[in-house]
Amino acid sequence: MLQGHSCHRRIRQSLGVVDEVVIALNGRNWLATALGFIAGGVVPVATYLEAHHDLDPSQPLHAQVTTYLVLGGLVFSAKTVFRWATRAFADGWKAAGFVVLLEGVMITSHVPVLPLVLLAILVAVNGIATGCTLSVERSRARNTQPTAERADAKVVPLAAAQHSRAGRQRDELVTAAAAIPRPANSRLRLRSGSSQENFAFELAPSAK
Numbered sequence: 001m002l003q004g005h006s007c008h009r010r011i012r013q014s015l016g017v018v019d020e021v022v023i024a025l026n027g028r029n030w031l032a033t034a035l036g037f038i039a040g041g042v043v044p045v046a047t048y049l050e051a052h053h054d055l056d057p058s059q060p061l062h063a064q065v066t067t068y069l070v071l072g073g074l075v076f077s078a079k080t081v082f083r084w085a086t087r088a089f090a091d092g093w094k095a096a097g098f099v100v101l102l103e104g105v106m107i108t109s110h111v112p113v114l115p116l117v118l119l120a121i122l123v124a125v126n127g128i129a130t131g132c133t134l135s136v137e138r139s140r141a142r143n144t145q146p147t148a149e150r151a152d153a154k155v156v157p158l159a160a161a162q163h164s165r166a167g168r169q170r171d172e173l174v175t176a177a178a179a180i181p182r183p184a185n186s187r188l189r190l191r192s193g194s195s196q197e198n199f200a201f202e203l204a205p206s207a208k
Helices: 002-014 017-025 027-054 065-089 092-108 114-144 147-178
Strands: 186-192 199-205
Touching: 017 027, 017 065, 017 114, 027 065, 027 092, 027 114, 065 092, 065 114, 092 114
Parallel strands: none
Antiparallel strands: 186 199
C-alpha cells in the first residue's frame, strides 16, 4: 500500500500544469473533475465569504473564530497554488510571491472586481488539481486492484477454447475410426488419456 501511494505521489509530481489541465478536461475524467471542483473549489469560496462578510474588522482579529477559519482556508489553498506556481514559473520565490498576492488580495482588497477574479483563479487551480489527483488515483486503483478479475477473464476463454478444441478432435477421431475395418464381433471403445486432448480407441468384444 505504501509503495502504491509513493508511486502515486511520483506520478503527480511529474505532471506539469498543462498536463493536469489536459487530464482534468479529458471527457473520461469528467466525474473526477466535477468532484475536484466541489472538494477543492469550495474552500476558496468559503474563505472569501468568511473574510468579506463574517470577519469584523472593528473587533480584534485574534478574538474572532472567523479569523482562524480564514487562515485554515488560506493554508489549504496556498499549498496547491504554490505547487502550481513553482511548476509554471520554475522559481520558488516567484511562486511564493504569486501565492501571497493572490491569497492576500482576495481577502483584503475592496476593489469590486479584482477579488472575484482572483477567487475564480483560485477555484480553478484547486479544482483542477484536486480533480487530477482523483483521476490519477482512480487510474492507479483500476490498474492494481482488479488483477485477479483480469486473470480470471483470460483463463475462462482459454479453458473454453481448450474444451472446444478437444471436442472437435474427439469427433474427428470417431469419424475416422468408423471407417477402420474390424471383426464383426467387436466394437470400438473410446479411451481418454491423461489430458483432455489425448484420446485413443481400442477394440473390445461386443456385449452379448
